[in-house]
Every structure is written in structure tokens, then in C-alpha cells.
Amino acid sequence: MWRYIVRRLLQTIPVILGATLLIYALVFLQPGDPIVALFGEKPVSDAVRAELEAQYNLDQPFLIQWLLFLKGALVGDFGVSYSGQPVSELIGRTLPVTFQLAFMAMIIEAILGVIAGFYAGMRRGKIFDSTMLVVSLIVIAIPIFVLGFGLQLIFGVQLQWVPPTVGSNTSFTNLILPAVVLGLVSFAYVLRLTRTSVIENLTADHVRTARAHGVSDGLVNRRHVLRNSLIPVVTFLGADLGTLMAGAVVTEGIFNINGIGNLAYQAILRGENPTVVSVVTVMVLIYVVASLLVDLLYAALDPRIRYA
Amino acid sequence: MHNHTPRQGQERFVAPTVSSELPALHVDTSHPPENQWKQAWKALRQNWIFWFSASLLVIILFVVLFPNLLTSVDPRTADLSNSLGKPQAGHIFGFDRQGYDVFSRTIHGARASVIIGFLTTIIVTIIGLFTGAMAGFFGGWLDTIVSRGADIFFAIPLLLAAIVGLSALNNVWPDRGYWGGVFAVIIALAVFGWPQITRIARGAVLEIKHLEFVDAARSLGASKWRNLFTHIIPNALPPVIVTATVSLGVYIVAEATLSFLGIGLPPSVVSWGNDIAAAQPQVRSGDNLHVLFFPAGALAITVLSFMLLGDAVRDALDPKARK
Numbered sequence: 001m002w003r004y005i006v007r008r009l010l011q012t013i014p015v016i017l018g019a020t021l022l023i024y025a026l027v028f029l030q031p032g033d034p035i036v037a038l039f040g041e042k043p044v045s046d047a048v049r050a051e052l053e054a055q056y057n058l059d060q061p062f063l064i065q066w067l068l069f070l071k072g073a074l075v076g077d078f079g080v081s082y083s084g085q086p087v088s089e090l091i092g093r094t095l096p097v098t099f100q101l102a103f104m105a106m107i108i109e110a111i112l113g114v115i116a117g118f119y120a121g122m123r124r125g126k127i128f129d130s131t132m133l134v135v136s137l138i139v140i141a142i143p144i145f146v147l148g149f150g151l152q153l154i155f156g157v158q159l160q161w162v163p164p165t166v167g168s169n170t171s172f173t174n175l176i177l178p179a180v181v182l183g184l185v186s187f188a189y190v191l192r193l194t195r196t197s198v199i200e201n202l203t204a205d206h207v208r209t210a211r212a213h214g215v216s217d218g219l220v221n222r223r224h225v226l227r228n229s230l231i232p233v234v235t236f237l238g239a240d241l242g243t244l245m246a247g248a249v250v251t252e253g254i255f256n257i258n259g260i261g262n263l264a265y266q267a268i269l270r271g272e273n274p275t276v277v278s279v280v281t282v283m284v285l286i287y288v289v290a291s292l293l294v295d296l297l298y299a300a301l302d303p304r305i306r307y308a
Numbered sequence: 309m310h311n312h313t314p315r316q317g318q319e320r321f322v323a324p325t326v327s328s329e330l331p332a333l334h335v336d337t338s339h340p341p342e343n344q345w346k347q348a349w350k351a352l353r354q355n356w357i358f359w360f361s362a363s364l365l366v367i368i369l370f371v372v373l374f375p376n377l378l379t380s381v382d383p384r385t386a387d388l389s390n391s392l393g394k395p396q397a398g399h400i401f402g403f404d405r406q407g408y409d410v411f412s413r414t415i416h417g418a419r420a421s422v423i424i425g426f427l428t429t430i431i432v433t434i435i436g437l438f439t440g441a442m443a444g445f446f447g448g449w450l451d452t453i454v455s456r457g458a459d460i461f462f463a464i465p466l467l468l469a470a471i472v473g474l475s476a477l478n479n480v481w482p483d484r485g486y487w488g489g490v491f492a493v494i495i496a497l498a499v500f501g502w503p504q505i506t507r508i509a510r511g512a513v514l515e516i517k518h519l520e521f522v523d524a525a526r527s528l529g530a531s532k533w534r535n536l537f538t539h540i541i542p543n544a545l546p547p548v549i550v551t552a553t554v555s556l557g558v559y560i561v562a563e564a565t566l567s568f569l570g571i572g573l574p575p576s577v578v579s580w581g582n583d584i585a586a587a588q589p590q591v592r593s594g595d596n597l598h599v600l601f602f603p604a605g606a607l608a609i610t611v612l613s614f615m616l617l618g619d620a621v622r623d624a625l626d627p628k629a630r631k
Contacts, residue, residue, distance in 0.1 A: 011456075014456050014459075014460070015456065015459045015460055015463050016463075018456070018457070018459075018460035019460050019461075019463045022460060022461070022464070023469075023472060026472050026476045027472065027476065030479045137612055137616065138608070138612070140557070140615055141557065141561075141608045141609075141611040141612035141615060142604065142607075142608045142611075143561050143564050143565060143568070143581075143584070143604070143607060143608075144561075144565070145564075145565060145568050145584070145588075146584060146600070146604045146607075146608075149588060149591070149600075242465045243465055243466075245465060245468075246467040247467065249467060249468065249471070249569070250565060250569070253569070264468060265471070265569065268471055268475050268571075269475070269570075271475075276472060280464060280468060280469075280472065283464070283465060283468065284463045284464055287463050287465070288463060
């Protein structure tokens with residue numbers, strides 16, 4: 001087990017290095033001078049330029065810039081944005097909000113998706129199953145910004161059950177609607193995944209054997225059908241954390257939430273390169289850690305999987 | 309005929325032996341077993357979801373190819389006096405804020421979405437199938453390089469990666485017009501989309517390459533490459549095709565999302581994403597819903613058709629899923 005964890009951790013190193021290098025190249029290997037952009041129309045004196053270039057490592061070759069960035073990132077220092085704020089501070093302020101949002105979305109999609117998918121699979125072809133299939137397809141087919149906007153209009157503007165936009169007050173109740181919107185598409189995928197795998201497991205040999213042994217229906221369904229059906233769902237949820245963080249770009253925009261998605265989006269639009277690479281690095285790290293946790297969770301769910 | 313002659317000096321009883329010719333093995337070659345594609349096509353034909361989604365897609369394709377047969381109104385001509393006009397005779401979807409005819413915009417907007425969906429999927433599938441098959445088949449260092457490479461591109465969330473990629477393209481290639489704008493979105497989505505197919509193709513090839521029929525082909529003298537192209541890749545195709553069909557819809561949604569965020573297609577391009585983004589502020593209070601409803605509905609129906617087609621193809625190609 002420990003050897004597996006170590007090997008898996010070592011495997012993530014080239015992924016993190018490669019992904020940061022890729023994003024770094026996309027952001028920094030562009031024509032155009034960020035220092036000129038910083039000053040707009042005003043002329044820049046050579047002394048100021050030299051000082052700024054030194055501050056942002058722009059006087060170094062590209063690969064050295066990247067290595068210096070990694071060196072700082074290792075100790076949680078992402079440098080300073082062009083507008084003068086420490087990037088770590090920006091991330092520290094916005095990441096918890098997005099975490100809360102993504103976590104709520106994940107709870108919603110996992111619980112509702114598994115329950116609905118389980119019952120749909122158990123009653124394949126019945127009215128609940130068909131309804132859920134149609135609902136999931138509609139949710140996937142309508143772009144999330146249209147759905148989010150529609151729900152905001154209904155619950156925020158018309159019914160006034162929740163505030164239409166969140167702003168700075170990121171309390172639990174204020175975040176419920178954005179979390180539902182963020183988790184909606186993944187809910188549909190979880191539902192379909194659970195349903196398919198419940199249907200597959202219902203006809204599995206070990207389930208038939210358990211029933212033949214006289215184990216009660218409820219126990220077979222819970223222990224043998226549901227538990228086995230959760231394995232692909234857990235894989236999906238692990239990879240989904242990254243998708244949720246990225247999906248936050250849209251959701252946080254609609255509901256005006258000061259999360260990391262909004263930070264990333266604004267930074268990209270404004271050409272705040274240090275912020276962009278830092279935020280993407282954080283998201284890559286989250287993705288890598290989540291998929292590592294999923295691999296370890298397998299062992300708890302599926303005793304057949306043993307790590308050598 | 310019985311050969312029952314005892315040998316010389318051998319009086320003992322010798323069991324009679326039959327020396328007839330071996331009975332000919334009757335292999336009916338006039339009716340070879342159906343291959344999986346034929347079986348799948350048979351299953352597909354009996355599925356109403358396939359016919360439903362396929363007919364929707366034929367209609368959508370028609371709209372993409374011949375928009376001018378459906379509307380004679382120019383989608384780029386606006387009359388401000390019609391701003392936010394309600395649906396009416398001659399303009400059944402009404403007008404948007406600029407006074408554009410929404411019906412015409414919705415019809416002409418299909419082209420960008422569908423082309424982006426199709427081309428991105430084709431590019432991603434070709435790259436993914438090639439890299440995945442190579443990695444799974446040859447293994448070793450090639451597999452390590454391809455798999456880690458796929459991990460790297462997969463680790464950056466697609467939407468965020470596409471935003472960063474497009475903003476980079478904006479700097480290098482500004483003012484790119486209609487086709488330039490379309491291809492920029494395709495490039496951004498394809499560069500970060502291929503690992504999904506690579507992983508699926510690699511997994512399928514790994515499963516297939518140890519099956520008996522591959523060994524049989526090799527023992528009959530089939531070369532590595534022949535094995536790869538005639539036996540392994542065709543059998544690894546079903547999961548790839550299913551994923552590709554579903555992801556076609558996902559790419560169309562991604563394009564709309566990018567355009568909605570203002571970084572996808574340039575505003576001059578008539579597209580559903582751009583129209584939805586432009587409609588958003590007009591609908592804030594709950595009025596003028598028609599401006600949002602029609603482009604969003606057209607987008608949803610298109611994506612839904614591809615999702616349904618993917619479902620039907622999955623059911624047809626997976627023998628386990630057949631009832």
C-alpha cells in the first residue's frame with residue numbers, strides 16, 4: 001500500500017511540472033510587453049523598466065522564469081500580480097469560497113445523483129426511470145449559463161427565495177442556488193452512471209448467488225448492487241472536482257461570487273499573467289490530489305483491488 | 309470397408325479398424341457469421357431513439373448547409389426601430405435588442421456551432437485513436453511518454469485551458485474573421501481535448517491485444533502492423549465512437565460557453581453562443597424571453613440530438629446492453 005502511494009506520488013511530479021510549463025508557455029511566450037501594458041500610454045523610464053523586469057523575473061530566460069515560479073510555488077509564494085497584490089493573498093481569499101461552492105455542489109450531485117440513479121436502475125423502463133433519463137439529457141443539453149440564468153430568474157428575481165447575486169456574503173444559504181447550478185450537469189452524469197452500473201450489477205452472478213442464499217432483498221441491493229455500482233461513480237467524482245473548479249468560472253460570473261473562477265477569468269482578461277499561472281497551478285494541484293484520493297478510496301470500496 | 313485381415317503369424321483377435329476418409333467438415337461459407345458492425349447496425353435500426361435523433365440531425369445538417377432556403381432575412385442587417393420586437397408574422401421569433409431578426413440569427417447561427425462540434429471531434433478522435441493505439445499496442449517507453457503527456461493536458465480543466473489558449477491566440481492572431489474565429493476555437497478545444505480519447509483507445513487496445521484471435525492471427529504470420537490495423541484498432545473502435553459522439557455535443561456547449569464568456573467567437577460571427585450572451589442582459593427582469601429562448605433552444609436541441617445518438621450507438625455496439 002505505502003509503496004503504491006509513493007509510486008503514485010512520484011507519478012504526479014511530471015504531470016505537475018508539465019502542466020505548469022504548458023500554461024506558463026501559453027501565458028508568457030506571447031508577443032507584447034506586459035510592462036508597456038502596465039503603463040498604458042505613459043512612457044516608462046529605463047530605470048523603472050529594469051526594476052520591474054527584475055521584480056517579475058522578466059529579464060530572465062523563459063525556462064528560468066518558470067523554475068523561479070516553481071521555486072516560489074513550492075513554499076506557497078506565487079509572487080506579486082502586476083497590480084501589486086501578492087497572488088497568494090488573492091488565492092487565499094478566493095479559494096475557500098470556491099471550495100465551499102464546489103464542495104456543496106459535489107455533495108448535492110453525489111447524493112441526489114446516486115439516489116436517483118439507483119432507483120432509476122432498480123426500476124428500469126418504469127416511469128421514474130424514463131423521467132430521470134429525460135431530465136438528465138435536458139440538463140446536459142442546455143448550457144449551464146442558460147440554466148443558471150433561468151434558475152436565477154425564477155428563484156432569485158421572481159420568487160425571491162434567494163438573493164439573485166451573492167456578492168461578498170458567501171453564507172451557506174446564499175450559496176445553495178449557485179451550488180445547485182454548478183452541480184447540475186455533473187448530477188446528470190452521476191445519475192446516468194449509477195443507473196447503468198446498477199442495471200449491470202443487478203444481473204451479476206454474485207448478486208444472483210446472494211439472492212439464492214436467501215439474503216434479504218434490501219441487504220443485497222445495498223451491499224452488493226449499490227456498493228459495486230459506486231466504483232465508477234467515485235472515479236467520476238474525483239475527476240469532477242477539477243471540472244467543478246473550472247465550471248466555477250461561469251457560475252461565479254452569473255451569481256457574482258468572488259471565487260477563484262472569477263479571479264482566473266478576470267486575470268485572463270486583464271493579462272495578469274502571474275495570477276493566471278498561479279490559479280491554474282492551484283487547480284492542477286487540486287485535480288492531481290483528488291485523483292490520488294480516488295485511487296486510494298478504491299480499496300475501501302472494492303476489496304478486490306489490492307495495491308502491491 | 310473393413311480391413312479385417314490378420315497379419316501373418318498373428319492369430320489373435322485384432323480389433324477392426326476403420327480406414328474410411330475423414331468426414332468432410334461442413335463449413336457453410338455462403339453465410340459467414342455477421343460481424344459486429346452489421347449486428348450493431350441491425351440493433352440500431354430497431355431503436356426508435358436512433359431514428360429520432362438521426363432525423364433531428366438531418367434537419368440540423370440541412371439548416372447548416374442551406375440556411376438561405378429557410379430565411380431570406382440577412383442575419384447581419386439590424387433595424388434599431390425593431391429593437392426587442394415581439395414575435396410577429398414574417399418574423400416568427402421576433403427581434404433582439406439591436407433589431408436583428410432572431411429567426412434568421414438562429415438559423416444562420418447553426419453553422420458555427422455544428423462545424424466546431426464536428427471538426428473538434430474529428431481532430432480529437434484522430435489524435436486520440438492514433439496515440440492511444442500506439443501507446444497500448446507497443447507499451448514500454450512509448451506508453452510512458454504518451455500516458456504522461458495525456459495526463460499533463462488532462463490535468464488542466466478543459467474550459468479554463470481553452471480560455472487561456474484562446475486569450476493567447478487573441479494576442480498572436482487578432483482580427484481573425486469568421487473562419488479564423490471558428491478555427492481558433494477548434495484549435496483551443498482540440499489541443500486540450502485529445503487525452504480523453506487517448507485514454508479510452510489505450511484501454512481498449514490493452515484489453516484486445518491479449519485476446520486469442522490476435523494471437524491466432526500472429527501465429528498465422530500476420531505482421532505487427534497488420535495485426536494492429538486489421539484486428540486491434542477495428543475492435544477498439546466501439547468505445548471510441550461512443551465517446552466521440554457524446555463529446556461532439558459537449559464541444560458545442562463548450563463553444564457556446566466560451567462565446568458567452570466573450571472569448572470564443574468574435575462578436576461579428578453569428579452564433580448561438582454569441583446571441584445567448586447578448587440576450588442575457590435583456591432578460592434580466594423576465595421580459596423579452598424570446599431573445600434568449602430561441603438560440604438557447606436551438607443549441608439544446610442540437611446537443612440533445614448528439615447525446616441521444618451517442619446513447620443509441622452505445623446500446624447498439626455493446627452486446628451486453630442489448631436486451
